[in-house]
Amino acid sequence: MKNAVYILIILACVGTIAFGLLRGNKPQADIKDISAGHDQGSGSAVKTAASSAPVAIGQVAQHFRPDTAAPADASDGTIVSAADTAERNFQITSELLAKMYLIDTYKPGTCFGAPSAPPQIAIDNLVADNPPLSNFLKQKYRLETDLEIYNKRMELQGITLKEIASSKYNFTFIDGQCQNVTYYEGTVTVSGSSVSAEISKQESHTYQ
Numbered sequence: 001m002k003n004a005v006y007i008l009i010i011l012a013c014v015g016t017i018a019f020g021l022l023r024g025n026k027p028q029a030d031i032k033d034i035s036a037g038h039d040q041g042s043g044s045a046v047k048t049a050a051s052s053a054p055v056a057i058g059q060v061a062q063h064f065r066p067d068t069a070a071p072a073d074a075s076d077g078t079i080v081s082a083a084d085t086a087e088r089n090f091q092i093t094s095e096l097l098a099k100m101y102l103i104d105t106y107k108p109g110t111c112f113g114a115p116s117a118p119p120q121i122a123i124d125n126l127v128a129d130n131p132p133l134s135n136f137l138k139q140k141y142r143l144e145t146d147l148e149i150y151n152k153r154m155e156l157q158g159i160t161l162k163e164i165a166s167s168k169y170n171f172t173f174i175d176g177q178c179q180n181v182t183y184y185e186g187t188v189t190v191s192g193s194s195v196s197a198e199i200s201k202q203e204s205h206t207y208q
Helices: 003-042 043-053 080-090 092-106 119-128 131-140 146-157
Strands: 110-113 160-165 168-178 179-192 193-206
Touching: 080 131, 092 146, 092 160, 092 168, 092 179, 110 146, 119 131, 119 168, 131 146, 160 193
Parallel strands: 110 168
Antiparallel strands: 160 168, 168 179, 179 193
């Protein structure tokens, strides 16, 4: 009798263990089946999309909005300022060559009436309104002060050009030497780096 009880207890234990093992294996089989189903269906597309865009640890994504500017030179990370860009884009045009030739040849003054020094604010504003041109004139004519740059800029501004053909202009300017004023009119032609001018009208006046 005792042996029969022991046998029943042993069978019950074995059955419990077997039942537990069977239940433990079933979820794994289900998981495998689900994984297999996803590999064959839409899950493979998700897996492919995810694997095509890996994210590195510590990587920071960069986003640029329309109201923000990206660095001008992305190759080396250097940010180019507007002043640097203007300096690089500065060009010596045929008009500038024509005007420089006229002021170098006729040296027109900018004094009309009684001599007077320009106010500092006028000097600062004119020098700063076109830094590339001011820097170019400073180097070309070896100017040392803002007043000298101002005077050279005033000489250029005093010349009026009207294009009549390719790189050929009618010009007018007034040589103001305070009380003595001379009016010039003529044509100036630019050919490469060579410039020539012809005076068609010249009138002088003296004011007391």
